[in-house]
Amino acid sequence: MQHSILIVEDEKMVREGLVRAFSNTYRMYQASNGREAVDVIKKNSEIRVIVSDLKMPELDGFELLEQVKTTNKKIDVIFVTAFYSIESAVDAIKKGAFEYMTKPVDIKKLEQTIKNAIEGADG
Amino acid sequence: MITRQIMNQKEPDFIDVQPQHSILIVDDDKNIREGLARALSDAFKTYKAANGREAMDIINSNSDIRIVVSDYEMPELNGIELFDMIRNGKTKVGFIFVTGSTSIESAVDAMKKGAFDYMTKPVDLMKLETTIHHAINNTKEMMAH
Numbered sequence: 001m002q003h004s005i006l007i008v009e010d011e012k013m014v015r016e017g018l019v020r021a022f023s024n025t026y027r028m029y030q031a032s033n034g035r036e037a038v039d040v041i042k043k044n045s046e047i048r049v050i051v052s053d054l055k056m057p058e059l060d061g062f063e064l065l066e067q068v069k070t071t072n073k074k075i076d077v078i079f080v081t082a083f084y085s086i087e088s089a090v091d092a093i094k095k096g097a098f099e100y101m102t103k104p105v106d107i108k109k110l111e112q113t114i115k116n117a118i119e120g121a122d123g
Numbered sequence: 124m125i126t127r128q129i130m131n132q133k134e135p136d137f138i139d140v141q142p143q144h145s146i147l148i149v150d151d152d153k154n155i156r157e158g159l160a161r162a163l164s165d166a167f168k169t170y171k172a173a174n175g176r177e178a179m180d181i182i183n184s185n186s187d188i189r190i191v192v193s194d195y196e197m198p199e200l201n202g203i204e205l206f207d208m209i210r211n212g213k214t215k216v217g218f219i220f221v222t223g224s225t226s227i228e229s230a231v232d233a234m235k236k237g238a239f240d241y242m243t244k245p246v247d248l249m250k251l252e253t254t255i256h257h258a259i260n261n262t263k264e265m266m267a268h
Contacts, residue, residue, distance in 0.1 A: 086230045090241045093234035100231045 002027045003118050004044065008037040008052035008064065009080075014103075018051060021107050022114070034059025038067055047075060049098075049117045051110065054081035054088065062095070069096045076117035080105045143168045144259050145185065149178040149193035149205065150221075155244075159192065159221075162248050167255065175200025179208060188216060190239075190258050192251070195222035195229060203233060210236065215265060217258035221246045 005022065006029040009015035019028045029044060031037035035058040041047055050068065054061035065077050076098035081088075089100045099113045145168040150156040153173070160169045170185060172178035176199040182188055191209070195202040206218050220233055220241040230241045239258040242251065 084227050086225060086227065086241065086243050089227050089230045090234055093231060099235075100227065102227055 003048050004029060004046045005049040005051060005114060006031060006037060006040055006044075006047050008032075008034065008050060008056070008061070010053060010056045014053075018110075022111065025111070026114070033057050034061065034064035034067075037064055041068070041072065041075070049114050050075060050077045051114065052077060052079055054079055055083050062092070065092070065095055065097055078110070078113055078117065080110065144189050145170065145187040146190040146192060146255060147172060147178060147181055147185075147188050149173075149175065149191060149197070149202070151194060151197045155194075159246075159251075163192075163252060163255070166252055174198050175202065175205035175208075178205055182209065182214060182216065186214070189262055190217045190219065190255050192219045192221055192255065195220055195224045195233075203229065203236075206233065206236065206238060215262055217262045219251075219254055219258060221251065 004027040007015055007018045008031045009018065010032050015030055015032065019030050022028060029040050029047060031040050033056040037050065037052065038059065052061045052064055061079055061081070068075050068077055078099045078101065079092055079097055080101045080103060082103040084102045092100045098117050101110060101113070146163065147170040148156055148159045149172045150159065151173050156171055156173065160171050163169055168187070170181050170188060172181050174197045178191065178193065179200065182191070193202045193205060202220055202222065209216060209218065217239045219239050221244060222241070223244045225243065233241050239261060240254050242254070
């Protein structure tokens with residue numbers, strides 16, 4: 001069975017690059033900000049993992065995480081951000097993010113992390 | 124006579140004082156270790172260790188220790204190795220990292236493993252004290268369940 005994942009990223013190039021990188025393995029959905037992401041999740045209950053940017057217009061990564069954790073606890077959220085700090089990384093994990101990675105992201109590592117999330121492994 | 128009476132009347136006040144919780148400060152930098160211990164000694168009973176190995180010995184012989192405030196990079200046994208040993212043992216203590224390391228990966232790793240917090244140096248003492256109090260309440264809840 002092919003699992004579904006959602007890429008949330010306001011930068012088109014990065015978003016489409018990630019979608020392309022994983023489209024052989026997963027069924028891909030995409031959104032360009034948190035607000036769009038919430039709509040996509042509502043309409044597609046099979047989405048299991050969200051790979052999201054942090055800094056985005058309309059609804060940022062943390063707000064998206066909060067919405068996901070209050071409405072659907074089964075979805076794992078992996079952050080991939082260029083605006084990283086220890087404080088936001090610690091905060092993200094405290095709030096229930098599955099992983100917090102920095103840009104430019106190592107695709108192999110991200111693929112393994114998505115796999116871990118789907119298999120329910122920790123880290 | 125009068126003096127003694129006053130003293131006797133005052134005595135019961137001490138019964139209401141909250142029991143002091145014990146914490147362990149682990150840092151290989153003596154100045155930081157002593158500084159933190161001094162800063163937190165009003166609020167907590169503080170133990171000190173210069174590395175993870177020493178910390179393990181102190182934890183094993185002082186069961187009153189509730190919280191460990193530890194550096195990351197240290198000789199002999201570093202912070203994450205100490206945390207791993209504690210997690211694998213029976214003792215339930217809250218773990219707070221206070222580190223000069225700026226690695227996002229080690230921060231995320233520590234938090235995923237269940238560290239209570241991960242703070243960077245120079246640490247805000249007020250924030251650290253508040254965090255220790257939160258961690259104590261958190262381990263209380265953990266033990267109650």
